Amino acid sequence: MDPIRVVLVEDHDLTRAGLRMALSQSDHIKLLGDASNGEAGLRLIEQMKPDLAIVDVGLPGIDGIEVTRRVKSEHPEILVLILTMRDDSQTVLAAFASGADSYCMKDIASKDLLQVVEKTHEGTSFIDPSVAGIVLNEVRSRxxxxxxxxxxxxxxxxxxxxxxxxxxxxxxxxxxxxxxxxxxxxxxxxxxxxxxxxxxxxxxxxxxxxxxxxxxxxxxxxxxxxxxxxxx
Incomplete structure (x- = not known):
């Protein structure tokens, strides 16, 4: 089975380095490259055409929500996994409205993140338990x-x-x-x-x-x- 081709868009240097190390632990995942801001991330995604992009929300310049929207608009086949510290309802709902396939908090364990990447690639959306209630409450209120x-x-x-x-x-x-x-x-x-x-x-x-x-x-x-x- 071919490895899952991944691009990482994360602005924090130490976090990006840690994620690179975590992703390298899986034989089923191949990191094609990483970027530290939204504009560079979009260029990298356009160039590499990955299977999945891991995108932070709080990016300088073009934020992760807009990155997700543009990726899904131009390349709907590319999966987007939001990886962030933000758990407010506005961000969560905006992420899914922009087309995000999964939403994950950054405090997730490395082995669990690898599983989320694989499950998302298989077509199963992952919603971090800490924000799942936000989605359900929003849906229930309408x-x-x-x-x-x-x-x-x-x-x-x-x-x-x-x-x-x-x-x-x-x-x-x-x-x-x-x-x-x-x-x-x-x-x-x-x-x-x-x-x-x-x-x-x-x-x-x-x-x-x-x-x-x-x-x-x-x-x-x-x-x-x-x-x-x-x-x-």
Whole structure:
């Protein structure tokens, strides 16, 4: 298996050196280069076309949120792992809105960071437990008011990859109803009461939804809802 080709964008010299050392410990990861600011990072990413970019938020000049937005706009196939000390809701939500695939705090252990890089490369979004609640609370605080038949259009405009997934395995009307209630923070029991169906039936719908969205759990489903435009 070819190693995961990685570019690192981090402005702090000691942190960048430590990350280089950590990444070098894995035979499955190849560091192509690193940069100390946003502009240099964008040039390096454009030149190297990595599989994944590890990006700090607090970069001088062009910050990490804007770096992520530009990378995803020009090269949506490149994965972006945000690695930062910032855990405020504005930064977390802005990162995912810009297209970040994973969000990780800098106090993570080296071996865990390597696993996050590999999981992200495999297609599994990672959300640091310390900020996962921010995403869920944001999603739960909003509701979906789209008219019937408009959700697929919103998804297609906001997230072409998700639109392709749903085109291959579209959600049923009932699954859309269940997804909306998940987004609003209802438990399986609450969904069953709302829709007048059994908890067992709800669990079946939830499994189908997670399968069709390629999400591992409700948190990832919430992130997809946030990034795709299902939630406004």
């Amino acid at each position: 509701s979906v008011h789209a008219a019937p038949g408009t959700r697929q259009t919103v998804i297609q405009a906001a997230d072409p990859e998700l639109a392709q997934i749903l085109e291959a395995s579209p959600l049923t009307e009932r699954e859309l109803e269940v997804l909306q209630l998940i987004v609003q923070g209802h438990s399986n029991e609450g969904i069953a009461q709302q829709l007048y169906i059994t908890v067992g039936t709800v669990k079946t719908h939830v499994r189908n939804i997670l399968s069709k969205l390629c999400a591992d759990d409700r948190t990832q489903a919430a992130v997809l809802a946030l990034r795709s435009g299902l939630v406004h």
